[in-house]
Amino acid sequence: MAHQRKSAKLTLTSLVLMIFTSVFGFTNIPRAFYLMGYAAIFWYIIAALTFFIPFAFMIAEYGAAFKDYSGGIYSWMAVSFGPEFAFIGTFMSYASYIVWMVNIGSAIWIPFSSALFGTDKTQQWSFLGLGSVQTLGLLAIAWMLVVTFISTKGLGWVKRLTSIGGIAVALINVILLAGGFFILLANHKLAEPLSIKALVTSPNPDFTSLISIFSFLVYAIFAYGGLEVTGGLVDETKNAAVTFPRGITLAAVTISTGYALGIFIFGAFTNWTFAFTQFGTAKINLGNVAYVAMNNMGYQFGHALAVPEATARLMGQWLSRYMGLSMFLALSGAFLTLVFSPLKQLIEGTPNGIWPKKLVKLKHDVPVNAMKVQATIVILIIALVSFGGNGAKTFFDILVSMTNVAMTIPYLFIAFAFLGFKRNATITKPFVVYKTKFSTGLGVGLVLFSVGFANIFTIIEPAIHGNWLKTGYTIAGPILFSLIAWGLYHRYQKQLSEQPKK
Structure with missing residues (x-):
């Protein structure tokens, strides 16, 4: 329901910092470099121009218009x-x-292993004769049960854990830039040669076809995820009509520059062929690439200081340990929050009659029964994916693709609904960026095309190369969940129609 907000306080600088903190993700940098090398920079800029900026302005208009509504994106x-x-x-x-x-239930054990051993040893783990993928699946199931149990108790220290991990992860960005520039200055050359060809062609043989290159766009779009939080900042910003567009634009430039600089710096100390095919004994996948890359950074830093080989390898292990501990803390805090927060918002933000009464019941201010159902669904999907008989690389590729596609599809709904938002004259719009039908159509078109295009290529690219399983898993989730949503809503409509009219 309607509620009062505090008076506007955010300056341009604080607004940009808040958007940057919500959107920028360090692990996007090593993943991008692993998949596309320097060529990732171009696609990150394209994603900023065709998705980040136009979508952020839509969120800003929504946020200003519906600032007194509860329910978030459902109300919009x-x-x-x-x-x-x-x-x-x-x-x-x-x-x-x-x-x-x-995804994270399985992937969180990689930073855990890195924190303990200085390297990813999860591919060597075995339990009762099971392979590493199945062992990680069992650990993910156990993790989900433990986290659900803890979160149902409504413990207040979750935020503290998240903030400690967040600060530690933020320091990794400083280490990357400072350490990368030091290695560059010490070696007087880039580890990965820079050329016009390198800026447009991936060194990764899996990302050289036109279709696979286009599918990378979804990784770039996903790197700008988290924009929804900006909607609630409009009415808390000083002189919003001027400051907010500037803030969004400046944040987009800052974040895309940060990603581009990070990818470039990785090339300063990472020779793609050495780091991802020869360095250490770890097999590379999208789950562990960030830790292997930072291990290599510590190793190269040691070489730049001219320390003995054994010391250089030890430096790599300790940097990997630091990153592992930081990411484990940050992901643990995020998991403990996200295991109940989105579910609570879904139940409280949508019409109450849609849900069975047992699911909406709160205990310790969290929907305990709904969380148990959620845990069951997550565990079933983990079991299905992890016991599908695939190797670790395929396993994590599937999980990352599923996450990227699933988390970007809602953007299509929000952008498409924006057309109705602009047409509806009864909605008071105190903050307007899209002032004409043409600009509205262009903005919506860019978002729909970029997100839709990227997702379609992400889904069909594995099938073209014969990997129908990955395509199946990637598309199965969104289809299944949309059918469940449709079924729930029509059940609710039927119940309403059968109620006696007063």
Whole structure:
């Protein structure tokens, strides 16, 4: 319901910092360099121009217009485009967190291993004769059970854990830039040669076809995820009509520059062929590439200081340990929050009659029964994916693709509903960026095309290369969750129609 907000306080600088903190993710940099090398820089800039900026301005208009509504994106879409469309879009947004939990439940053991051993040893782990993928699956199931149990108790130290991990991860960015520039100055050359060809062609043989290159766009778009938080900042910004567009533009430039600089710096100390095919004994996948890359950075830093080989390898292990501990703390805090927060928002933000009464019951201010159902669904998906008989590389590739696609599809719903939002004259719009039908159509078109295009290529690219399993898993989640949402809403409509009219 309507509620009062505090008076505007955010300056341009604080606004940019808040957006940067919400959107910028360090692990996107080593993943991008691993997949595309220097060529990733171009696609990150394209993603900023075709997705980040136009979508952020839509979120800003939504946030200003619906600042007194609870329900978040459901309220935005319900008023703009209708409750059924809004519910399916909101449920898809929630579903993306389900896929995120499936991914992180398994992936979190990589930073745990890095923190303990200085390297990713998860591919050597075995339990009762099971392979590493199945062992990680069992650990992910155990993790989900433990985290759900802890979160149902409504413990207050979760935020503290998240903030400690967040500060530690933020320091990694400083280490990357300072250490990378030091290695560059000490060696007087880039480890990965820079050329016009390197800026447009990936050194990764899996990303040389036109289709696979286009599919990388979804990684770039995903790197700008988290924009939804900016919607609530409009009315808290000083002189919003001027400051907010400037803030969004400056944040987009800062974040895309940060990504581009980070990718470039990785090339200063990372020879792609050495780091990802020869360095150490670890097999590279999208789950562990960041830790292997930082291990290599510590190793190269040692060489730049001219220390003995054994010392250089030890420096690499300790940097990998630091990153592992930082990411483990940050992901643990995020998991403990996200295991109940999106679910609580979904239940409280959408019409109450949609949900069975047992699911909406709160205990310790969290929907305990709904969390148990959620845990069951996550565990079933983990078991399905991890016991599918694939190697670790394929396993994590599937999980990352599932996460990227699932978390970007809700953007399509929000952008499409924006057309209805602009047409609806009854909605008071105190903050307007898109002032003409043409600019609205262009902005919506750019977002729909870039996100839709990237997702389609991400889905079909594995199938073209014969990997139908990856395509199947990537598309199965969004289809399944949209059908569940449609079924829930039509069950709710049927119940309403059967109620006696007063």
